[in-house]
Amino acid sequence: MQRFGLLLRIIIAIALGIVIGIIANDWLIRLFATLNDIFGGFLSFIIPLIIIGFIAPGIGYMGKGAGKLLSITALIAYTSTIFAGIIAFITASNLYPAILNGQSLTMFNDPSSALLGGFLDFELHPPFEVVTALILAFVLGIGMAALKNNALLNVFNDFRSIVELVISKAIIPLLPFHIFGIFANMTHAGQVASILQVFAVVFVMIILLHILYLILQYSFAGALNKQNPFQMLKTMLPAYFTALGTQSSAATIPVTLEQTKKLKVKDNIAGFTIPLLANIHLSGSTITLLSCATAVLFLQGESITFGTIFPFLLVLGVTMIAAPGVPGGAVMASIGLLESMLGFSPTMVSLMIALYLAQDSLGTACNVTGDGAIASITDSINNRWHITKK
Template structure:
């Protein structure tokens, strides 16, 4: 089991959860529900610290870059993330209603928690602060450290980020399959799982198609601005794309992506600055996946949402996920605070969101890093026009 990746483990957990929910009596399923309750409370406790850990160091890092180059790269990256999120919103709201019937969701699952089993006992782990407080503290510290170039606080923020990365990779991610198993066992016992699974695979295909669409748009723009061959840029990107699928980490894909940028004719100074930076701040694939999955979960549960609500959600994603894509599953963990505060998801909905996201995480990461090379070509053209490739 240790050699299996996270996605196979989650698939096994979903299958086992369905089997357990069908064969065990209520008392047996409640054992898993009790674990879910404890894990969810721990997750709620950890979310503010995850936000602070990622956002403070991420913003502080942005302040130590190369002035104008940093500003332009950050603006393009954030703009690309917003465009990707709004593309996902348009696609999801146009296509999802064709197979997620909100009327049925409202009648069958207006309050799905009423059908779910309760844990044997509850261990309360109250968070030390709420999500908005954590976000304000993170912005204040990150911008402050960047402004005063504070080495002590910067080093502390980086070390705290490493602690939260270890918490995610050593505690939350390993326990996540058991959490998903319990959620699906409970939903199966409550008779809700068939409706959920009938939607999962369709959402996956639509998200994947949206990823490819934004990659094509990014490379068309880059090839036009940089006067480079679009087909050749796409071919050059294939090794980076496949590496990201295998590693589920933008950071781990940086060496391969640097080689791709070199093949695209991007000058050494630009590629060595832009590619590592964009691996941290450019999140178009993650924005597509999170936006699409959030809308799918809300439609499944008959939750109303507005454009202004989703606008705020997408805008905050580009900030709260800074530095998170370097950790497999990190983007959705960093976004949980925004999901709770803006979309008001409960524990069961958050678990569904995590399951939906992580099964597509590697493709979102591959989309992120592909866009990084499009941005590198654009930045190289702005600062030093390159020869055609």
């Protein structure tokens, strides 16, 4: 219920931002813009730390005890995540020109209608660049996986806990205020109507994509195991609705595990794959991220090619490994990539966060439900190849 409290605060922040944006004068809007600049600077500072804190221990833990079955499961999960993003991008890039026809945000490319700036020229430099953080995280993660002891891995696990505390105790609580300031500024600039229409269209499209992708996953799993895919989906519905309420893959693990066993997946396979997939299989979140990112770029009037989005998607699939169990963990992990690889400005990032968090529970529910299909596929492969003896 606490997770829904955040969604309610975001909705209230958007509504208040619109009201204040209509009645406020330039001075008050600039005050909100100043606070947004300060928060945005802190967010830029923490992004490289988020990348290292998530990726390095995530890769390190995956490497510990890595065997054929772990490698196969991780590869299937990663492929599913990437394929989900490709489907979302192709769908969005083909549908948005029709369903969002005429919608744009001139504040991105028209100086006469730009958002008002703050009173201070506030800039907080991050400790290192996003690409540097990514490379460092990969090197450290692979190195920790190769070490014979867990000493360094335990240190980075504690570091990840610190980063998660910063997100859950500072960034997440302040996000509604940040979104409030952005929407007040956009309303003052006359841009809020476009945003609200985009919210509605993207929301419906994402729900449909989640449903279609789950049907695709279970059709493949059902074909391998000679089961009815729709009956398998029905079996997993308790996990879907639990994730919808908790908004956490980790908190839903007991229900996901119980329902996955009902898919005739062996107990030892289910017990191994479900906790792993809760951290590395993010197909639903990826659909949400790509749909929202493409929408923001469309509003900017910028066309994006598959050649640009595919490298972003490949890195995104790794970056979101072990995203924290807090609302919006996936989008927080992706901010650095949005800025460095897709050229998102602070305002675009704020819109992205608002769009994503409004639909975060749906992405999590899709992730969790899809875990059952991946576990079933892994079990089928194990039965054919006899990777494990039991």
